[in-house]
Amino acid sequence: GFRRALNLNHWPRIMLRMLSLCAVASALNLNVAAPTRVPRSKVFLQTKTATPLPTSVKPGVVTGEALWDLLQHAKENKYAIPAVNVVSSSSINACLEAAAKYGGPMIVQFSRGGGQFIAGKTAKNEDDAACIAGCVAGALHVREVAKLYGVPVILHTDHCMRSWLPWFDGLMEANEKYFEANGEPLFSSHMLDLSEEPLEENVATCVEYLERMAKFNCLLEMELGVTGGEEDGVDNSDVDSSRLYTQPEEVYEVYKALSAVEGGRFTVAAAFGNVHGVYAPGNVELKPVILHNTQKYIAEQISSEDPLPTLFVFHGGSGSSREDIRYAIEAGVIKMNIDTDTQWSYWDGIRAYEAKYHDYLQGQIGNPESETKPNKKYYDPRMSMRSAEESMAARLCEAAEDLNCIQVL
Numbered sequence: 577g578f579r580r581a582l583n584l585n586h587w588p589r590i591m592l593r594m595l596s597l598c599a600v601a602s603a604l605n606l607n608v609a610a611p612t613r614v615p616r617s618k619v620f621l622q623t624k625t626a627t628p629l630p631t632s633v634k635p636g637v638v639t640g641e642a643l644w645d646l647l648q649h650a651k652e653n654k655y656a657i658p659a660v661n662v663v664s665s666s667s668i669n670a671c672l673e674a675a676a677k678y679g680g681p682m683i684v685q686f687s688r689g690g691g692q693f694i695a696g697k698t699a700k701n702e703d704d705a706a707c708i709a710g711c712v713a714g715a716l717h718v719r720e721v722a723k724l725y726g727v728p729v730i731l732h733t734d735h736c737m738r739s740w741l742p743w744f745d746g747l748m749e750a751n752e753k754y755f756e757a758n759g760e761p762l763f764s765s766h767m768l769d770l771s772e773e774p775l776e777e778n779v780a781t782c783v784e785y786l787e788r789m790a791k792f793n794c795l796l797e798m799e800l801g802v803t804g805g806e807e808d809g810v811d812n813s814d815v816d817s818s819r820l821y822t823q824p825e826e827v828y829e830v831y832k833a834l835s836a837v838e839g840g841r842f843t844v845a846a847a848f849g850n851v852h853g854v855y856a857p858g859n860v861e862l863k864p865v866i867l868h869n870t871q872k873y874i875a876e877q878i879s880s881e882d883p884l885p886t887l888f889v890f891h892g893g894s895g896s897s898r899e900d901i902r903y904a905i906e907a908g909v910i911k912m913n914i915d916t917d918t919q920w921s922y923w924d925g926i927r928a929y930e931a932k933y934h935d936y937l938q939g940q941i942g943n944p945e946s947e948t949k950p951n952k953k954y955y956d957p958r959m960s961m962r963s964a965e966e967s968m969a970a971r972l973c974e975a976a977e978d979l980n981c982i983q984v985l
Contacts, residue, residue: 626653626984629728636723637731638681639760640793644841646681646728647887650910655980656890656901658972659683661734661915663690667922668718670965674972675727679983683911684718685732686711688743708746715750715762727985731762732797734913735769738781744768748788755792765795767845775800775826779833782842790839797889797911798834800826801847821866822846824873831874831886843887843911846870848904850892862900867907884908898978905980914975918968925967929960 630645638646650657662668662684675682688707692699695710715731722729736744747766754762768785770778782798789796801822827846834842848866871884878885890896890904890912901912936943936954943949953959976982 626655629985633728635726636729637719637764638728639731639764642728643730643764643795646730647843647910649984650681650981651884651887651908653980653984654905655680655984656905656909656912657681657683657730657981658975658979659685659730659732659911659913660918660972661685661687661690661913662714663693665717666961666965667918667968668714668721670918670922670968671972672722672725672727672729673965674969674976675729676725677969678973678976678981679727679985680976680981681728681730681985683730683732684722685734685913686714687734688736688740690714690734691743704740704743704746707743708750711747712750712762719762730764732764733766735767735799737769738773744785748785751789751792751794761789761792761794763794765797765843767797767799769799769845771799771801771847775829779830782830783833783837786834786837786840786842790837790841793839795841795843796834797843797845798830799845799847799891800830821848821863822870824866824870827870827886828874828877831878843889845889845891847891850890862896862904864900864904864907867904867909871908889913893975896978901978902980912975912979914972917971917975921971922964922968925964926960928967929963 627649630642630649632642633646633649634642646657657680658674660667660671660683662671668684671682671684686694688704688711691707691710691714692701693710694714695701695706699706699709701707711733718729718731733744733747744766747763751761751763754760766789768782770781778798778800782796786796827844830844834840846867848864849862867888871886874880874885875883884907886908888904888907888909890901890909893901893912893914895917904912930937933954936951939951940955941948941950943951943954
């Protein structure tokens with residue numbers, strides 16, 4: 577009985593299998609006890625093949641139902657789309673180049689300050705005229721060239737606080753005009769960031785604008801809680817740490833109010849410890865579990881069969897670990913903003929170019945080859961800018977790996 581209870585009759589067979597496995601491991605020189613840590617840039621995804629892209633999603637700028645279909649595809653296939661603040665046609669090129677290389681969609685987004693920079697820092701900016709014109713010009717540029725890269729592109733604008741609403745209103749007018757002429761909005765989506773205000777005021781204003789945006793099939797991104805740090809005129813460096821974490825009940829209030837808007841589509845940038853910028857390890861404590869708890873709470877409240885009823889946005893993504901990013905994606909994050917890292921990579925490309933050709937960039941004529949040889953081909957702005965584009969595109973391809981956004985089209 578004792579032998580039967582412990583299955584001792586099977587021990588010789590078990591021991592033989594264990595010895596066989598050890599022999600195989602030895603033959604393959606496997607180190608199962610202490611796997612070598614591979615640098616992030618050398619890690620390639622080994623995920624299941626994405627389901628076919630919805631037929632509504634085509635190369636070029638996507639809006640309306642096609643946009644919503646793309647975001648649902650991202651949620652279902654557990655990837656998030658990188659979103660980058662651009663300030664020139666050069667940074668736009670880097671985004672589109674990267675998307676074509678990694679085989680996924682891209683979100684090209686404009687900030688208020690970025691729009692002004694595109695229009696020109698000395699352009700008249702009364703009532704945010706230059707901020708509006710720069711964003712509109714950038715969007716039209718993207719629309720013209722995006723289809724040449726063969727990938728879906730989302731046109732978006734970033735943070736807008738209440739004092740910046742004249743800029744937002746100008747963009748609404750541009751969308752309405754474009755919709756009247758083309759049957760779709762100029763931009764795919766816009767963000768309202770009223771997170772510093774009481775929840776009731778935040779939600780009420782978002783409802784007001786979503787009602788307007790639904791008429792021309794434009795999606796609204798809203799923010800709850802506060803993203804720490806500083807970015808493009810939004811400075812939350814000294815905010816109380818408790819405001820960096822959103823509560824499920826707050827997100828549910830937003831979900832109820834915005835879901836009631838007929839034809840309205842929206843995403844939620846819920847704070848879970850996010851901070852703009854890059855900081856030393858240990859200074860930022862992300863808690864993606866907040867997003868998981870929120871999805872569970874809302875699904876229970878509305879008796880949803882979908883365990884992820886809300887589409888989340890991840891702000892302050894630069895410098896985040898792959899583990900935190902992937903765990904957030906599992907909770908329904910379909911977009912992650914990457915600004916600080918792309919700014920650095922763009923500059924790093926210029927820095928590397930100058931270091932490589934330093935001796936050719938000290939004057940228009942004269943270099944190590946000859947005192948009379950011209951240097952025009954080295955100081956041509958396109959040369960250093962191209963180096964910047966290549967560096968930024970490479971960083972975005974790394975980000976796409978983190979976001980599980982490789983070959984998803």
